[in-house]
Amino acid sequence: MVGLVFDSLHTPGTPVATGRRSPGAAATAPGPAAGPAAAPGRRPGTVRFEAVSKTYPSAAGPVRALDSVDLAIPAGAIFGIIGRSGAGKSSLLRMVNRLEAPTSGRVLVDGAPVDALDTDGLVALRRRVGMIFQHFNLLAAKTVRQNVALPLTVAGVPRSAIGPRVAEALRLVGLEDKADTYPSRLSGGQKQRVGIARALVSDPEILLCDEATSALDPETTLAILDLLRDINRRLGITIILITHEMHVIREICSDVVVLERGRVVETGPVWRVFGAPEHPTTQALLEPLTRGLPPDLADRLQPLPTPGGSAILRITWAGQGTPDLSGLAVAAGTPVRLLQAGIERIQGHAVGRMLVAVPGADPDVEARLRALGGAVERLGYVAPEAEAG
Incomplete structure (x- = not known):
């Protein structure tokens, strides 16, 4: 036409x-x-x-x-x-x-x-x-x-x-x-x-x-x-x-x-x-379009680390390349557990968020993960049973 x-x-x-x-x-x-x-x-x-x-x-x-x-x-x-x-x-x-x-x-x-x-x-x-x-x-x-x-x-x-x-x-x-x-x-x-x-x-x-x-x-x-x-x-x-x-x-x-x-x-x-x-x-x-912290984690989130627990990090991509999942643990220098993720492409750019848990209270893990691109925010800490499921 x-x-x-x-x-x-x-x-x-x-x-x-x-x-x-x-x-x-x-x-x-x-x-x-x-x-x-x-x-x-x-x-x-x-x-x-x-x-x-x-x-x-x-x-x-x-x-x-x-x-x-x-x-x-x-x-x-x-x-x-x-x-x-x-x-x-x-x-x-x-x-x-x-x-x-x-x-x-x-x-x-x-x-x-x-x-x-x-x-x-x-x-x-x-x-x-x-x-x-x-x-x-x-x-x-x-x-x-x-x-x-x-x-x-x-x-x-x-x-x-x-x-x-x-x-x-x-x-x-x-x-x-x-x-x-x-x-x-x-x-x-x-x-x-x-x-x-x-x-x-x-x-x-x-x-x-x-x-x-x-x-x-x-x-x-x-x-x-x-x-x-x-x-x-x-x-x-x-x-x-x-x-x-x-x-x-x-x-x-x-x-x-x-x-x-x-x-x-x-x-x-x-x-x-x-x-x-x-x-x-x-x-x-934008809140209705983004997946926030799951309620079960939000209810147990604490401001201070718990022995044997994990830090909850939110990684945000806005225009950088899609995240290298295989490199997350390598960059973090510690095991990384993926809790939630949502990534889409808008106008040819990767846009999304990823929620991960890392052991302990290492204050430098965010800086190491930023080397992959994207913003990294520490939301708080949870006890082991809070993020086991």
């Missing part, structure tokens, strides 16, 4: 992403007034937040949703924004297409400040920035075909051009056989695919995903994430998604920013943030 391109909705002078093709001259129509466009030779779809703050009025006084956010999102990235409820994720996302305006600071799309756009420029921007929602936002009285066609109808695209575009969008999301079905007869995953097709039919350069999988079951969530990844690969669209689910970030994103009370507390490649989270908020969000 080839990528989508709908030249009639591209603003004059706005380059089409590499790898897309036009469905033909019959699909063209006069474009709207120009919004921000990428510089010549530069791939479209960059977003930058410069010292962005947002304050909302309330009866109890002003509420600051965002506080001096600086962030750069490159073209073609799948970029995740994560945080607890109320962290400011939605406010930040909705500034890209100016559904929200910053109280201070600037938002730039392809280097052009969004706040400087006039009405025609804002309309053009919103046709270049697609959006999908948690609860699909489909019109119940319209068929799948009519829901997907809606942005083109509103934009005044000729009827003869709408059909081919809608058909191609539905093929891309795998719903060409549901074109005349009403939303009430679709599953949640199918409804979200319709929402994605509707967002793509205007050939956007940026796709905003507002908790797009939160209303879906785990299996459907993975299918939708696979679809978004495929769309990014085929079309080169920049995807920005917000979520409170770390597993969604792990599955699809290349980079992530963590928000807490409107501030950026951590950002970086997903493999690094997952492998070595630095901020307590990130660590708390």
Whole structure:
């Protein structure tokens, strides 16, 4: 399946992403007034937040949703924004297409400040920035075909051009056989695919995903994430998604920013943030995905060594090569018992944790194990019967 391109909705002078093709001259129509466009030779779809703050009025006084956010999102990235409820994720996302305006600071799309756009420029921007929602936002009285066609109808695209575009969008999301079905007869995953097709039919350069999988079951969530990844690969669209689910970030994103009370507390490649989270908020969000100390050991963990007992060490890998198991005992200089381990590869990097027990209270064993790569932390000590099972 080839990528989508709908030249009639591209603003004059706005380059089409590499790898897309036009469905033909019959699909063209006069474009709207120009919004921000990428510089010549530069791939479209960059977003930058410069010292962005947002304050909302309330009866109890002003509420600051965002506080001096600086962030750069490159073209073609799948970029995740994560945080607890109320962290400011939605406010930040909705500034890209100016559904929200910053109280201070600037938002730039392809280097052009969004706040400087006039009405025609804002309309053009919103046709270049697609959006999908948690609860699909489909019109119940319209068929799948009519829901997907809606942005083109509103934009005044000729009827003869709408059909081919809608058909191609539905093929891309795998719903060409549901074109005349009403939303009430679709599953949640199918409804979200319709929402994605509707967002793509205007050939956007940026796709905003507002908790797009939160209303879906785990299996459907993975299918939708696979679809978004495929769309990014085929079309080169920049995807920005917000979520409170770390597993969604792990599955699809290349980079992530963590928000807490409107501030950026951590950002970086997903493999690094997952492998070595630095901020307590990130660590708390990752807790459901990490296997902590087994309860039977946690209940018996002591701060001081016990005669004949063991020290419990946690070894963490974040980007280094996979651990050499055969070399653990050699490096430690003492027998090593493996209690628990979980290692995966994220973006080609080994990320994981290993829980081991070593005899005695040798204070230098951590330093010797660090020679293998990874971080080593002594959690405490247990008596022999505590770790025998």
